[in-house]
Amino acid sequence: MAEARPLRAAAKIAFAVTLLALTATPGLAAGMDPAAIASAQPSKKTLSKDKPTPAGVHLQVLLDRAHFSPGEIDGKFGENARKALRAFAEARQLAASDEVTDDLWKALQTDDRPPTTTYTITDKDVAGPFLRKLPAKMEDMKDIPKLGYTSPREALAEKFHMSEQLLAALNPGRHFDRAGETIAVVDTSDGGTAPVKGERVEVDKVRQTVKLFDKSNALIGFYPASVGSEEKPSPSGTLKVTEIDQNPTYRYNPAYHFKGVHARKPFKIMPGPNNPVGTVWINLSADGYGIHGTPSPQNISKGQSHGCVRLTNWDAQRVAASVSKGTPVVFVEGTS
Numbered sequence: 120m121a122e123a124r125p126l127r128a129a130a131k132i133a134f135a136v137t138l139l140a141l142t143a144t145p146g147l148a149a150g151m152d153p154a155a156i157a158s159a160q161p162s163k164k165t166l167s168k169d170k171p172t173p174a175g176v177h178l179q180v181l182l183d184r185a186h187f188s189p190g191e192i193d194g195k196f197g198e199n200a201r202k203a204l205r206a207f208a209e210a211r212q213l214a215a216s217d218e219v220t221d222d223l224w225k226a227l228q229t230d231d232r233p234p235t236t237t238y239t240i241t242d243k244d245v246a247g248p249f250l251r252k253l254p255a256k257m258e259d260m261k262d263i264p265k266l267g268y269t270s271p272r273e274a275l276a277e278k279f280h281m282s283e284q285l286l287a288a289l290n291p292g293r294h295f296d297r298a299g300e301t302i303a304v305v306d307t308s309d310g311g312t313a314p315v316k317g318e319r320v321e322v323d324k325v326r327q328t329v330k331l332f333d334k335s336n337a338l339i340g341f342y343p344a345s346v347g348s349e350e351k352p353s354p355s356g357t358l359k360v361t362e363i364d365q366n367p368t369y370r371y372n373p374a375y376h377f378k379g380v381h382a383r384k385p386f387k388i389m390p391g392p393n394n395p396v397g398t399v400w401i402n403l404s405a406d407g408y409g410i411h412g413t414p415s416p417q418n419i420s421k422g423q424s425h426g427c428v429r430l431t432n433w434d435a436q437r438v439a440a441s442v443s444k445g446t447p448v449v450f451v452e453g454t455s
Contacts, residue, residue, distance in 0.1 A: 151194070151288045153235040153303050161219040166196035171285060175200070176305060178219060180234040181227040182207060183280055183307045186340040188434050191416040192305055193282040199343040199420050202328060206341035235289070236306040242298045245271045253393050253414060257371060257380050266391030271295045277392065279304040280433050282417060315339050317441035322346060322428050324353050325453040327420045329410070329428060331441055340437065343420035345429040353428065353450055358403040360446040363439050366390040367400040397432040399439045403448055410448070411435055
């Protein structure tokens with residue numbers, strides 16, 4: 120019996136080490152699994168601007184489905200999610216708040232589908248070609264035949280409007296480069312509803328947002344954006360949509376004098392989701408200006424643009440599906 124004590128002590132130590140390893144695994148520490156996300160209720164205690172939580176994911180998914188985009192779904196209740204929540208409250212004529220009130224949560228939950236679903240990775244998802252690394256400088260992109268994704272994980276994360284980190288947290292031990300693998304993803308589908316036609320787009324240069332209004336002047340869409348910079352500010356006044364270009368080729372003009380670009384001759388960058396303007400270009404009636412996607416969805420509304428209006432690729436596609444040639448785009452500063 121004298122040997123039982125050290126054995127029990129050793130077992131306790133082994134158990135503690137195992138528990139530590141489990142809680143250190145991405146997703147397990149925060150209980151980041153489909154069941155936890157589905158049952159999570161957003162509140163001051165369950166939301167965090169610094170770390171992902173199940174309640175944060177649930178809230179972001181419902182906002183995204185309603186076309187009040189929180190940007191990249193990462194589970195954090197950051198500024199983009201707060202902007203989307205305030206805009207949703209405005210559209211539903213509820214009191215604007217940075218907190219998820221009972222009325223706001225009830226309105227969001229009119230879409231009662233589960234916030235996550237399963238997805239089986241296809242041959243197309245893993246076929247590529249994939250970039251080994253996305254060059255940091257524009258000049259280094261000009262000889263690449265296609266500005267594709269850098270990995271199947273990046274492609275899958277963008278497909279479902281998620282951060283790569285959240286995708287990995289939901290699927291510990293899963294392989295994103297294997298066709299036939301079934302994974303958990305957030306469900307951002309709109310239920311098959313047709314896009315509502317937008318009659319006016321409003322770009323707020325101060326708040327870094329894009330709003331979409333229908334013919335009755337109802338707010339039907341909201342998207343966080345990166346709008347201009349001190350070096351190259353966005354235009355003022357009212358412009359119009361002149362063209363919508365899917366999978367655009369990016370053409371750089373040395374007259375733009377972009378910071379960090381030293382080319383003295385024009386060059387072009389081939390299409391792809393990691394093209395500097397993403398998967399769609401909505402051309403505006405001012406030379407060189409447009410609304411477009413981005414290769415870096417995590418930076419939306421957190422950085423500056425070269426004068427244009429930059430959205431996540433999926434939000435840019437939503438705007439493109441709702442506008443047409445002639446749709447007015449109004450640039451404002453600090454609207455309510």
